[in-house]
Every structure is written in C-alpha cells, then in structure tokens.
Amino acid sequence: MLEKYKELLAPINQFLQCETPNEWVIAASKPENLSVILIDHLVCELKAAQSAMFLIRKYAVDKESGDALLAWLKPFEDFTYRKEGNWKDLIKHNTLSKSMLPKSGTPYGQDLIDKMVLLIKEELHHFYQVLEIMDDYNMPYENISSSRYAKGLLTHVTNHEPDTLIDKLICGAYIEARSCERFAKLAPHVSQSLGDFYVSLLRSEARHYQDYLTLAEEIAGHDISERVAYFGKVEAGLISSPDEDFKFHSGKPQT
Numbered sequence: 407m408l409e410k411y412k413e414l415l416a417p418i419n420q421f422l423q424c425e426t427p428n429e430w431v432i433a434a435s436k437p438e439n440l441s442v443i444l445i446d447h448l449v450c451e452l453k454a455a456q457s458a459m460f461l462i463r464k465y466a467v468d469k470e471s472g473d474a475l476l477a478w479l480k481p482f483e484d485f486t487y488r489k490e491g492n493w494k495d496l497i498k499h500n501t502l503s504k505s506m507l508p509k510s511g512t513p514y515g516q517d518l519i520d521k522m523v524l525l526i527k528e529e530l531h532h533f534y535q536v537l538e539i540m541d542d543y544n545m546p547y548e549n550i551s552s553s554r555y556a557k558g559l560l561t562h563v564t565n566h567e568p569d570t571l572i573d574k575l576i577c578g579a580y581i582e583a584r585s586c587e588r589f590a591k592l593a594p595h596v597s598q599s600l601g602d603f604y605v606s607l608l609r610s611e612a613r614h615y616q617d618y619l620t621l622a623e624e625i626a627g628h629d630i631s632e633r634v635a636y637f638g639k640v641e642a643g644l645i646s647s648p649d650e651d652f653k654f655h656s657g658k659p660q661t
C-alpha cells in the first residue's frame with residue numbers, strides 16, 4: 407500500500423537521524439492505546455497551527471492581520487482548552503476572511519505568510535478529521551498532558567535573533583517529518599479506515615516539513631546544515647531513548 411509513497415518518504419527518512427523504534431509502533435497499535443494516540447494527535451494538530459500562527463504574528467504581519475489570525479484559531483482553542491462549543495461547528499470556522507498584510511521591511515514576510523497560512527488551514531482540517539474519527543469510535547475528548555518531545559526540542563532554540571526564528575523553523579521541520587514518518591509506520595498496523603486516514607496525511611505533512619526547511623534556509627541566507635544536524639541529533643535522542651510517558655511523539659516505551 408505504501409509503495410507509491412516511497413518517493414515521498416525517502417527525503418523524510420534521510421532527514422531524520424533515526425527510525426521510530428518498533429516498540430513504539432507495537433504500543434501505538436494496541437487498542438488500549440488508541441484513545442491516547444488519537445487525542446494526542448488531535449492536540450498536536452492544533453499546536454502545529456498555533457506555532458505556525460505564532461511565527462507569522464511575531465515575524466511577518468501587521469497588528470490587524472495578527473488579530474484576524476487569532477480570531478481564526480479561537481473556536482478551536484475554546485473547544486480544546488475550555489471544552490466550549492460543538493465540535494461539528496468547527497468546520498465552519500476554518501476560514502480566514504482577510505488576506506494577510508506583511509510587515510514592511512521583512513524581505514521573507516510574504517513567503518512565510520503564504521506557507522504558514524496554508525499550513526494552518528491544513529492542520530485545522532486535520533484537527534476536524536481526527537474529531538470525526540473519534541466520533542466514529544465514540545471516543546470522548548479529554549484533556550491530556552503533552553509529551554516531552556516538542557519541549558525537548560525547543561529548549562535548544564537560541565535566544566539571539568535571527569537565529570531564534572531559524573532554530574524554530576528547523577524544529578518545525580523535524581516535528582512535521584517525524585509525524586509523517588510515524589503515520590506511515592503506523593498505517594499498516596491499524597484498522598483500514600484509520601490507516602487510510604494516516605496515509606492521506608502523508609502528502610501534506612511531507613510538504614510542511616519541506617516548507618519549514620526551505621524557509622529556514624531562505625531566511626538564514628547561509629548554510630545551516632550544521633544546525634540542522636544538531637537538532638537532528640537532539641530529535642533522534644528524544645525518539646530513541648526510554649520514555650515512561652506514552653504519546654504520539656514519545657520515545658521508546660517502557661513495558
């Protein structure tokens with residue numbers, strides 16, 4: 407089934423410095439872990455949208471555009487953090503009514519806006535799709551804690567601009583690439599419908615990884631391969647080392 411996705415996955419597998427451990431795939435395919443996998447996946451989709459939005463607001467758009475962006479995300483945040491609203495209405499809210507105006511004097515502004523606005527739209531669509539699947543399984547949404555993964559990466563981000571932005575974009579590339587790798591790994595081990603959903607995510611997640619990396623290279627304007635390799639090592643450490651907490655991006659499960 408994944409044969410035709412080989413080409414799509416090859417650069418991702420090359421980018422990542424380690425493969426997901428089999429122990430994680432086994433744990434993630436267990437029926438008793440389905441709810442944690444789906445709920446964590448759901449929240450990760452929102453977090454992906456939030457981080458992209460943070461980058462546009464901080465680095466690329468004027469105040470008015472920033473407010474429009476916040477309003478776009480609000481119903482999704484209300485549902486996730488305050489359990490407000492009916493999830494079925496969220497599909498109506500995945501629209502951004504105005505075009506984003508770049509801040510003056512940011513040469514990369516428009517490219518950052520275009521790539522990130524598309525990414526947010528897609529992540530919020532994925533968010534809704536996960537809710538549909540949870541509804542099929544009659545699975546209620548509950549708050550869960552986040553894994554060590556994103557924090558473990560972001561703690562290595564420097565606090566000197568413009569390197570902070572570049573580091574964050576590199577982290578974004580790793581998170582997207584790992585998600586893509588895990589969806590592909592997990593797809594053959596779950597139900598046909600869930601597997602089909604995971605496979606349907608591969609193309610956009612692979613593009614998100616590529617977009618983050620391209621932006622990091624463009625904005626840096628110099629070779630960043632050493633920094634990319636550094637975060638690759640940190641990321642591989644988080645994925646391959648023992649982890650007590652089981653989540654979508656967790657390390658090697660301890661049984």
Ligand SMILES: [Fe+2]
Pocket residue numbers: 451454528529532607611
């Ligand atoms: Fe996504």
Ligand SMILES: [Fe+2]
Pocket residue numbers: 454529582610611614
């Ligand atoms: Fe993504």
